[in-house]
Amino acid sequence: MDYKETVFLPKTEFPMKAGLPRKEPEILQDWDDINIYQKLRESRKGQEKYILHDGPPYANGNLHIGTALNKILKDIINRYQSMLGKDANYVPGWDCHGLPIEWKIEEQYRKKGKDKDAVPVIEFRKECREFAKKWMDIQSKEFQRLGVCGNFANPYTTMTYAAEASIANEMGKFLLNGGLYRGSKPVMWSVVEKTALAEAEIEYEDHKSTTIYAKFNVKETNFEEIKGANVVIWTTTPWTMPGNRAVAFSKNINYVLLKITKTNENSLAMINQKIIIAKDLLKEVTHNCKIIEWEELLEIKGEKFQDVVLSHPLSDHGYDHNVRMLPAEFVTVDQGTGFVHIAPGHGEDDYFLGKQYNIEVPETLEGNGKLLEHLPLFGGMHVLRDNSKIADILSEKNSLIGRGELIHSYPHSWRSKAPLVFRNTPQWFISMNENNLKEIALKEIQKTKFYPLAGKQRLYSMIENRPDWCLSRQRAWGIPIPVFINKKTGEPLRDKFVIQRVVEAFKIKGSDAWFDTPPEKFLEPEYNIDEFEQVQDIADVWFDSGSTHAFVLEDRDDLQSPANLYLEGSDQHRGWFHSSLLESVGSRGVAPFEGILTHGFVLDDKGRKMSKSLGNTVNPQDILRDYGADILRLWVAGSDYYEDLRIGPEIIKHHTDHYRRLRNTLRYLLGSLNDFKEQEKIDYTKLPQLEQWLLHRIFEMNVSIKEKILDYQFHSIYTEIHNFCTIELSSFYFEIRKDLLYCGDSDSNDRRGCRTALDILFRHLTTWLAPILCFTSEEAWQCYIKDKKNSIHLKTIPNSKDQWKNDDLNNKWKRIRYIRSIVLAKIEEARNNSIIKSSLQAKVELILSKSDKSLFANLVPEDLFITSEVDFITEEIDEPKVNINSASGNKCGRCWKILPEVKEDGICKRCSDVIKKHYS
């Protein structure tokens, strides 16, 4: 007889080979068929809400590995919260306005030879909108392919009319509460295109500049020795001289006071004149200014210039303001004179230094590059073409001691290739001080939970040190700053009814309304349009996404504010976390989030940044095609995402290996539970000790996993589950129970108890894994319950019964497993010495203490060690000793144990009984 037919081998349709790339889309279709997102909402109705508010990705390209990480992590969190029974409603969103999309459209124009400036702004914006829509749809499909569960049928975007209206309304709040004010700052400006440029639109090329050494006479000082002397500056932009308001020095530089005694005949410097320059630059300056001989009168430490006031070189010609000397760290002796001329309207360092000392920021330049008409001597001159002429005039008025030319790297527009200038332009700002914005924001940070904690310090110091928020962008694709300025007073109109009319118009026509509605419609009847100027700037897109808490969390009935969690990459400390905090605190006085989780960046397998030029990029699409989304999800869960995480072929292989272990564990469970019925279950108290131990472990695991969910410690959950499957299930519990499952009497208490425990185990394991392996766990679950409407993702993690918890039993089994490991090592040794071939041929002689022996009371040690015979000998020893011999008897043809009772080619009594009962 072929006894194999009588063995209850595992049987399941759950295949060993996953075929995820093919299987996953089928499962997605099943979920779609039952409308699982809606079903989940219904099943969690009335439960505690958990809101992970989605930071909107930018709608301008395919899914990349960083976005995949971000979305999968969010999905794992939502699914785990849902597994805890909460109503974790995830509404995905997209950020749709902004420069990168404008660029793409411009790029298309360039290809077609079309001029952007010739296209009406409404038309241009329409194309941007369509572009964003297209990518939103693509990304939505890509996110869903990853297994992300959320309201993809009704997501949020920053460009719906309602959102645009709401964002404008938010700006209105800052306008009304005084937080929004008009200031100015210098930006990179192209005088050819008459527009501001972003850093990325700039390229650096060589440019020939006229350079000048200009002298500033000392006007006021307590430092007698330098009275009447001249502080000398050097600049490559003579046109900025009308805008000069200060001269910067360094406290760390040593300067010298010189008296010029001999010059070259064509030198601009004059004999007997006293000048001050940095000591280290003495040679260079005297050479460039053709000064041949001089007297060094005095060495001066930089700090001495602290309270000195200078005259402008053209103080006799209309520039009679005071020029203060200010200390600055950016002053060096690399070049120039050791003094830096400060024109707050024409340079970033200049601007911030001026701001720090409350120096006025003069406007001297028109958008077309001409100096303003009212400026003495230079009105109407062009900043790019007339520098030589400007230097001539300065020279005529005796303001220079030298001039020259310099070829240096200089910013140019990538469109027109024309050189750029820093130009002071009016801008709208949100004040960090008004309404105590900074102070309250910092307090709110203190109240926020950060994962990991380091994020708190990072955000805190950024908010603490940041300047006012510049809200204006001189751009087209975005939400206009809905403000009117009183032409007479220069003050913005702060009227809530006007704002309301704008917001209402935006609701109907979108923010295009700002451009194609006659402005009087917003102002009348209270105001006269002739007295007001309509602001044409659009808002920084960070204000858009910073307002999502308003138009998403607050405005949608299915969400709430504050969110439980904001989760993004660590770059968003400067980005979304930052802008959301400021927007919400500025308008509501509270943070829009209770917690912030940051993940790191994805690097290649050697820890290097991914780049096309290095050729080390990893495409999520490739992984989906070759391995499947569950592998990518396992990679996310198995990595410490608080830090930067690595990915590469070896790492993917590592996770597929782990995946196989998990999958085979599920498969073995399904195979062993074949045809398991409710009636087969037995009560806990009747379970064999080994099963009671297993339930204890399930209890422990359940507690641990639930704790870790609350701390977002998924890599720890992953390790714990994997180790559990490997160490405790596969190589211990399953290994021991094979004999019982395969050969035992299916009606016996032990076998029923074993399957009762396996059923419980399966129900726990699948829910533990479901948030991570969302496809595989569903596949396994469906193999078991065969009811597509009853998805694993509608379930919650089962509540382990307190009855299962039994620490004494667990400690006892720890010792048993330790003794088992000693026995197994000895069996291995015997095998290597050819005393036996297989484990079942072994007779184990176990010498151990009385107390150790008592552990085995009521147990079957042969089962535990997977041998055929075990003899105990008690001795007074601490560590058990083991001898291995061959078991005596014949091999049972069915269960393969070697027993004296078995006759040659026969079977054992147990097997014989089973066969009689079930096969005759």
Next chain:
RNA sequence: AGGCGCGUAGCUCAGUUGGUUAGAGCGCACGACUGAUAAUCGUGAGGUCGGCAGUUCAAAUCUGCCCGUGCCUACCA
């Protein structure tokens, strides 16, 4: 250049307030089984804890310097 991080076996991760010989799983090598079979079981070899210097009876852990690396300092998101 500054601000904030990170650096433990080939890989993914543990390592409590400093305290025996630094752990786990995977992978690898060797072996077993052929009734979880492109699976499963057993045994084993892998580490100057990025480097150097210090504090201490004692350092992966605390301090300083250095090296490597990532994010941020954009009218990019």
